[in-house]
Amino acid sequence: MSQDNAETPESGELSAREKVLDRRRRIQAAIRDAAIDEFASKGLIGASTQAIAQRAGLTKPQLHYYISSKEELYEDILVYILDEWQELFISASTGDNPAQIIRAYIHKKLEYGQKNPKASRLFTTEIANGAPFLSRHWAEYQASTQQAVKLIQSWVDQGLIRPVDPLLFQMHIWAVTQHYADFEVQIRSFMQLSDNEELDMVRVEEEVTALFLRACGLQ
Template identity: 35%
Template sequence: MNDQSGKGQTRIQKQNSRKIREAALDVFSAEGFRGATIDRIAAAAGMSKPNLLYYYATKEEIYRAVLDATLDNWLEPLRAIDPDGDAVSELRNYIRRKLEMARDFPRESRLYANEIIRGAPIITEELEDLRTLVNEKSEIIRGWIARGQMAEIDPRHLFFAIWAMTQHYADFDAQVRTVLDDSGDGRFNDAARAVETLVFSGLRPRP
């Protein structure tokens, strides 16, 4: 069938497609693209391999479907930065939303990180869209800088720093929990305060 859009599918077929993508997310985020197999995804989905192949013809097809959904979701906080907002409020909201995503979608974060580490062979075109979006939001930050709301900085490197600090809590979750001796959600509130202190101390306008 191979119809990821869901158009023309019955309710059961849509449920099975979602079940496959959910299982694939588990397998890909844990094993990476190379380590994942159709057999492992089918087993995780509780389906036979022939049944899975009715929905997705190849491992690459499943991976693309999962990765596309992940990337679209991952960029939403960046899209939400408001050009009419003030620097502190918008950046604080952005940091908070990125940490919420690290908390709520750790598998998606690891999947995306693994794809980038591989050299982004599947999402090369999507990274062009990311560059366009980052450039658009960078102009907002340059406007804040020009109005004296924050210190001079290359906005692209600011985004890199925020991504590194927030996504760390998903990609290196085992390390974070072990070092902090904390498996609760409180570590994300502490992380928000720490990241905001680092970012806003560095961005404070200089005389």
């Protein structure tokens, strides 16, 4: 074997370390998904680490190698959801104009809610209970919300959109887009959909987008 093709001890060690990190990431993702399912169905009080471990395909001692307590895991999950939503706006705000950004953000929020309805409902339940765990994280996320406020206000100042309250405009988008995840049972009932019929998200997205574009004079 030539020297060029030989694996050095350093590269072999790195490969092994990457495998360990990859396995750790996969286990952590399994724990996160299992915790969201358990907390969404039973709440913090009703959930158990034994049940979370079983959902994740782990033993309880294995689970506690990765977490210190049920409460810490619950809080970590809520922060993870906030991070996901923050990233949705950051990725959407790279658009070229207000209409494009608003469309992209609404699409991403609706899509996230349909793909992660339990995460959305878990977050909503925490808020409905007074945000006992999330309240200590508000400052960080209020800062990112204020960045969005400045962006929307800049559109108003430049005459790109009709004057709107930038903060309320954001919160109204959150409320409407999350509604289709948090209240899906009610929506399906009013739309007279059977259990095996899919919600027409194209129709929903078009109507929601039109609603907010009209609000700022872009349609």
